Amino acid sequence: MSAQDNDREMADVNETATVDFSRQKQRLRLLPGSTETAASFAFDQEDHTLGNALRYMIMKNPDVEFCGYSIPHPSEATMNLRIQTWDGVSALEVLRKGLNDLADLCDVVEDTFTVSRDKFNAANSEQMSS
């Protein structure tokens, strides 16, 4: 992940500044030889962090026959993701669903984490005062 990219991502997270996404470089490529139902994607500047998490979310989709990722060379910051689907389901749509599910998952984890932390903090401050 490049520094510039991360800055925009953090700005996205903190909502402190409006971010101009049109200036962002395209970091997703469709690799040659891909068909509608069997496609390989190259994610620029990504690694196991997104690769494995996204692979899991896509494998959770029953329309998917195969999903796997690889990092072809350790000194190139690229992650390849292969998706093969059943019965003419579009690989691009499967990838979109995977990304959507991952974002939804993060929302749920964030909510649950905040609730349980606040509960813990409240319980412990009571203990301290009593």
Add this chain to the structure above:
Amino acid sequence: MPSWAPLSKEELAKARAPLSEEQLQQRRMVRINAETVTDTSATDIPGHWGPGQDDSWNLERFRKSLQITFHQNKPLDATFSLIGVDASIANAFRRILIAEVPTLSIEEVFMLDNTSIIQDEVLAHRMGLIPLIGGHEGLRWLRRFEKAPPKDDFAAQAKYDPDDVEDNAKTPNDHNTIVLELDVTCRWANEKEDGRDGRKLAKEGSTDPTEKYINSNVYAKQLVFKPQGEQVSMFAGENAIRTANPDILIAKLRPGQRIKLSCHCIKGIGADHAKFSPVATASYRLLPHIDITQPILGADAKKFAKCFPKGVIGLEHDAESGQEKAVVIDPMKDTVSRECLRHDEFKDKVKLGRIRDHFIFSVESTGQFNSDELFLDSIRLLKAKAEKFKRHLTELEEGR
């Protein structure tokens, strides 16, 4: 019957039925045996258990099954259990915590005078590793400074596109650079200023440098924050940038030696340099599981308890045999040493394992942000990653 024989009605019904509650619990276990570890892969993938078991992604089901319980929540050390997620997700959070949450660190050190015995480059490296703290609002307000790569780094030069960098980020300014200064000179202690004569003390045989000299030790607290422009209001009062630990020893000096330097601190990520990592450690382990399959009684129970760390196994009065019986009290304290499997009397009475989706996270912040906030940042960053590639996917489909 050959394996390819058609299934009977009962077998067919069994293959089409969803997993029972017991089976669902069983597949959460990673088995730990005397010499091997088995069942290491997650099997909650659609199709793995036949058509009867629905393992497809379901947000509501996930929301219900996800549990987070805190064990400790201190600014520098948070421990909590994350239950109900896959290892790939938990690992993504851990990796983001270590390498992708941005923090402020010293990046450039301008040596104005260094006559100490510690070399410029070694001193600069030491300075970089000092953890800094300051007002959280200001730290989040601070933008990134994009330094052009060095001219002789051809790989970085080839990738660098000046048009890709916002103009404001190309030069150091009050929005992206914090200035710290250090000016320390060591000298003999004298009667007039310090109330003691260092030279006289030395003649009398004193060997204590702090007694004989002034500023013989240079500490991190001697770094002075020089707010620039808008930073005056953003980092006012207790929000000032300072070192997390005031007593970090930077260098040792002797009379006549001096260190005068000016530092530029910028925001960066752990993937670029470990000094930018916001955590000292961020790690998880799986909750150990001890399954006593047959009662362990009397003297054996005591011996069994000794196979585990204190507090894992307790003794309980067993009404049936009238003896003491070993019971599991707190598996969290277990280290999974497998000692109990070395004894023949316990070998067949206990099953060890770990729970595949119960992650005991431990996040230790270096001080710049609180540990729980850092974990929240890692969740948001993973989400931002997914959102970013959703945009890229739309662009890809539109043929850009």
